[in-house]
Amino acid sequence: AQSVTQLGSHVSVSEGALVLLRCNYSSSVPPYLFWYVQYPNQGLQLLLKYTTGATLVKGINGFEAEFKKSETSFHLTKPSAHMSDAAEYFCAVTSTSGTYKYIFGTGTRLKVLA
């Protein structure tokens, strides 16, 4: 069975500071991993995804994530936070075979302080 754990339901950073949102997964088969962002009253928007190949994945808005198989992690980072980054972020995993079911984490709300 697959699962996703996002550490920290709320994270606050100062504008210009490093953003680090944590995601750990569990999967018995090679996973596909995703980060999504959600702004108020909107749907989820894909930030980036890992399927195969390069373990450091770059996404939109300056975000990137690194797939670390040994640590079963897929943490999201951004070197310098902007006020516009304030939103809720979701990590997700799906299997590459079988039921292809998507599993989402519980989300991390990012607050950016001026």
Add this chain to the structure above:
Amino acid sequence: KAGVTQTPRYLIKTRGQQVTLSCSPISGHRSVSWYQQTPGQGLQFLFEYFSETQRNKGNFPGRFSGRQFSNSRSEMNVSTLELGDSALYLCASSLVGDTQYFGPGTRLTVL
């Protein structure tokens, strides 16, 4: 390509009524999934349809049902609405085992 569309965007119903929400996936996507999002429970998976068949199902009561048509459009229905059904209902479409693309959601308020 046009994105995922959901109609209506906002809906107000009273307890005991039923409601039908519609989702049109991205052209070529045969998988459609539905999620319920509330402040207390977060994002919860309802069900997924692929080629008109329900392939995966979440842990929701039978009042929640769905279907998919031959053109991949999907509907979900909630019967005998309860106050706790107030939520943002999100639809997502994808190719098999690939990125899910989300619609803007339908905001359902049950009074």
